[in-house]
Amino acid sequence: MAARDRAASLSDGQRIAWLRLIRTDNVGPATFRQLLNRFGSAEAALDALPDLLKRSAKPVRIASQSAAEDEIAGLMRFGARLVASSEPDYPELLHHIAQAPPILTLAGGANLDWQRTVGVVGARNASSAGIKMTRMLAGDLGERGYTVVSGLARGIDTAAHRASLQTGTIAVLAGGFDKIYPDENIPLAHDILDNGGALLTEMPLGWEPRARDFPRRNRLVSGLSLGIVVVEAAKRSGSLITARLALEQNRDVFAVPGSPLDPRAEGGNALIQQGAKLITCADDIVETLGSADPARQALFDRDWEPDLMPDAPLPGADDKTRLLQALTATPIDVDELIRQSGLSAAAMQMLLLELDLAGQIEWSSGQLVALKY
Amino acid sequence: MAARDRAASLSDGQRIAWLRLIRTDNVGPATFRQLLNRFGSAEAALDALPDLLKRSAKPVRIASQSAAEDEIAGLMRFGARLVASSEPDYPELLHHIAQAPPILTLAGGANLDWQRTVGVVGARNASSAGIKMTRMLAGDLGERGYTVVSGLARGIDTAAHRASLQTGTIAVLAGGFDKIYPDENIPLAHDILDNGGALLTEMPLGWEPRARDFPRRNRLVSGLSLGIVVVEAAKRSGSLITARLALEQNRDVFAVPGSPLDPRAEGGNALIQQGAKLITCADDIVETLGSADPARQALFDRDWEPDLMPDAPLPGADDKTRLLQALTATPIDVDELIRQSGLSAAAMQMLLLELDLAGQIEWSSGQLVALKY
Numbered sequence: 001m002a003a004r005d006r007a008a009s010l011s012d013g014q015r016i017a018w019l020r021l022i023r024t025d026n027v028g029p030a031t032f033r034q035l036l037n038r039f040g041s042a043e044a045a046l047d048a049l050p051d052l053l054k055r056s057a058k059p060v061r062i063a064s065q066s067a068a069e070d071e072i073a074g075l076m077r078f079g080a081r082l083v084a085s086s087e088p089d090y091p092e093l094l095h096h097i098a099q100a101p102p103i104l105t106l107a108g109g110a111n112l113d114w115q116r117t118v119g120v121v122g123a124r125n126a127s128s129a130g131i132k133m134t135r136m137l138a139g140d141l142g143e144r145g146y147t148v149v150s151g152l153a154r155g156i157d158t159a160a161h162r163a164s165l166q167t168g169t170i171a172v173l174a175g176g177f178d179k180i181y182p183d184e185n186i187p188l189a190h191d192i193l194d195n196g197g198a199l200l201t202e203m204p205l206g207w208e209p210r211a212r213d214f215p216r217r218n219r220l221v222s223g224l225s226l227g228i229v230v231v232e233a234a235k236r237s238g239s240l241i242t243a244r245l246a247l248e249q250n251r252d253v254f255a256v257p258g259s260p261l262d263p264r265a266e267g268g269n270a271l272i273q274q275g276a277k278l279i280t281c282a283d284d285i286v287e288t289l290g291s292a293d294p295a296r297q298a299l300f301d302r303d304w305e306p307d308l309m310p311d312a313p314l315p316g317a318d319d320k321t322r323l324l325q326a327l328t329a330t331p332i333d334v335d336e337l338i339r340q341s342g343l344s345a346a347a348m349q350m351l352l353l354e355l356d357l358a359g360q361i362e363w364s365s366g367q368l369v370a371l372k373y
Numbered sequence: 374m375a376a377r378d379r380a381a382s383l384s385d386g387q388r389i390a391w392l393r394l395i396r397t398d399n400v401g402p403a404t405f406r407q408l409l410n411r412f413g414s415a416e417a418a419l420d421a422l423p424d425l426l427k428r429s430a431k432p433v434r435i436a437s438q439s440a441a442e443d444e445i446a447g448l449m450r451f452g453a454r455l456v457a458s459s460e461p462d463y464p465e466l467l468h469h470i471a472q473a474p475p476i477l478t479l480a481g482g483a484n485l486d487w488q489r490t491v492g493v494v495g496a497r498n499a500s501s502a503g504i505k506m507t508r509m510l511a512g513d514l515g516e517r518g519y520t521v522v523s524g525l526a527r528g529i530d531t532a533a534h535r536a537s538l539q540t541g542t543i544a545v546l547a548g549g550f551d552k553i554y555p556d557e558n559i560p561l562a563h564d565i566l567d568n569g570g571a572l573l574t575e576m577p578l579g580w581e582p583r584a585r586d587f588p589r590r591n592r593l594v595s596g597l598s599l600g601i602v603v604v605e606a607a608k609r610s611g612s613l614i615t616a617r618l619a620l621e622q623n624r625d626v627f628a629v630p631g632s633p634l635d636p637r638a639e640g641g642n643a644l645i646q647q648g649a650k651l652i653t654c655a656d657d658i659v660e661t662l663g664s665a666d667p668a669r670q671a672l673f674d675r676d677w678e679p680d681l682m683p684d685a686p687l688p689g690a691d692d693k694t695r696l697l698q699a700l701t702a703t704p705i706d707v708d709e710l711i712r713q714s715g716l717s718a719a720a721m722q723m724l725l726l727e728l729d730l731a732g733q734i735e736w737s738s739g740q741l742v743a744l745k746y
Contacts, residue, residue, distance in 0.1 A: 132634065278651065
């Protein structure tokens with residue numbers, strides 16, 4: 001979204017249209033933006049969907065008006081609301097990540113500092129030393145004016161939220177607002193809201209978090225943070241995924257070192273070897289973030305939105321067949337596809353959007369496209 | 374010493390002259406080299422000393438022929454010998470450090486690899502985890518063909534030597550060959566020699582090590598090594614001094630990380646923050662050393678030897694007074710002194726040598742000179 005698009009709140013009707021569009025099958029953040037760019041508004045995109053989907057091999061469910069209204073009513077009962085990326089209270093830092101959610105479910109956090117934020121992540125089966133370290137770090141970060149972001153998981157996440165309850169903390173959920181995981185942290189979620197903290201998720205109400213939803217959630221933990229600190233992490237762990245996502249998002253990555261004899265230090269030590277900053281206290285983090293170039297946010301901006309021609313006609317069935325023959329499971333650059341197929345850029349974008357909505361293709365790195373099997 | 378000077382072994386007479394010269398009051402490695410450069414040989418320098426010292430305010434003791442002969446005889450009884458820096462079996466890596474000892478006392482080590490060397494240093498009051506880590510590192514380094522260098526101290530040093538007894542280890546002493554410290558490590562010293570390892574020192578036979586001799590010794594531990602690894606070290610510790618010296622000598626510095634909650638990890642973590650490489654196993658070290666540019670040794674060479682004119686006349690008493698008035702406790706560059714005093718470079722060098730021998734000046738960084746108070 002360009003800055004000019006973010007000024008105003010949505011009307012109720014617009015909000016319902018945004019919600020229906022993002023809750024529609026095969027519409028992720030990237031497709032959502034393409035549809036908005038192509039058709040000018042969520043309402044217009046919804047109107048155009050039946051036509052775009054009529055050549056789809058498999059049926060695609062478009063979220064209904066009543067389902068959207070039910071979700072909004074359900075969220076209100078939980079004290080949560082929807083915030084669209086075009087609205088003023090959408091977290092600024094999230095605008096600068098790839099695949100930013102077009103719409104978030106959010107509760108609390110009205111008085112939090114959403115700009116001075118540090119993600120604190122680590123092992124669920126944390127050691128007592130790891131818990132103690134987390135308490136020190138999150139407590140001290142809070143005292144220094146930073147909001148602590150984490151994932152409400154057991155272990156390090158829990159310690160991070162608890163230590164920053166008074167100073168401000170944000171918990172990002174992997175499932176729906178009514179499906180807090182793990183159950184044992186439901187009281188913590190209440191404590192966070194009672195203390196002015198925030199809970200947020202991009203998933204629909206009622207969504208049970210599955211394994212693959214956690215890495216997706218982790219990109220929001222890092223995306224909401226100026227930097228993330230990994231306290232304890234095994235070699236292959238969700239915390240390391242968060243660290244990788246943070247680097248892709250141009251965030252700082254900090255890691256707490258540990259003895260090589262301790263398996264829970266393997267992830268952090270490896271991160272440091274790969275260039276993460278070794279930290280031993282909150283001041284190490286504050287120093288780095290404090291000296292970060294304020295112009296750095298410009299670096300976050302990704303010029304990934306396609307230049308669609310709004311008036312381009314829908315390409316013919318022949319063009320679609322030609323494109324499907326050109327695609328394989330190997331990701332290929334869109335520009336290369338255009339050169340090889342002889343299609344116009346506008347026609348290519350429309351066809352890819354159609355295939356995307358039909359669930360026939362998948363994107364990697366935002367610019368590479370492949371057939372989905 | 375230039376390479377051409379290192380080809381041949383010394384005659385017995387030359388060796389005694391070298392020993393007498395380095396054992397003379399106020400003659401350190403730098404002064405020793407200046408004297409050799411000025412007079413062409415240790416014998417000629419000894420002949421010139423009385424004349425150079427006749428204007429000295431305080432008496433300066435010149436080591437006698439009989440004292441030198443006694444030291445050599447004493448060393449023979451301990452199975453040790455003297456090796457001069459001009460001789461072929463002087464450790465090659467030591468040629469590339471500032472203040473390299475002109476003469477070493479050495480025992481054993483005939484079949485060691487003196488080029489593939491890693492210094493392993495750390496706390497005397499090591500933790501059991503630190504000891505275990507050291508055993509793993511030193512043992513694995515030995516298996517990979519590296520000789521382990523350390524300082525025969527309690528704790529980490531002891532563990533490093535013990536773990537590399539079979540594969541080769543070098544212990545550098547802070548005192549005389551007959552004054553092994555601590556007493557409890559005399560059996561370890563014997564074990565090192567029995568297994569083909571080496572013991573060495575630059576200090577005279579009979580020298581009891583004092584506190585300030587340990588940093589001096591540490592420069593030889595790092596100087597004999599391609600890189601050093603710090604296993605456990607408190608914030609202000611001898612191991613950190615060794616690390617600093619290693620950096621000055623252009624050696625690699627590695628550190629084992631540890632929990633910020635462990636005071637014995639403070640030094641290592643701080644080193645990593647300052648740029649030392651975090652390592653968790655011997656392979657991390659071997660990879661870095663293996664990929665080190667073989668031409669790196671050229672970087673070690675320091676062109677610090679003054680260009681003395683052998684035929685320059687001894688400057689007059691007026692010149693000496695003028696120089697003493699120009700000097701203060703604040704170190705000043707020799708070139709600046711020459712410009713300010715109007716003395717020739719040759720006269721300046723001779724005067725500084727004379728003041729050096731009289732114990733009136735001290736050098737820092739090899740090029741800066743100051744009055745000694």
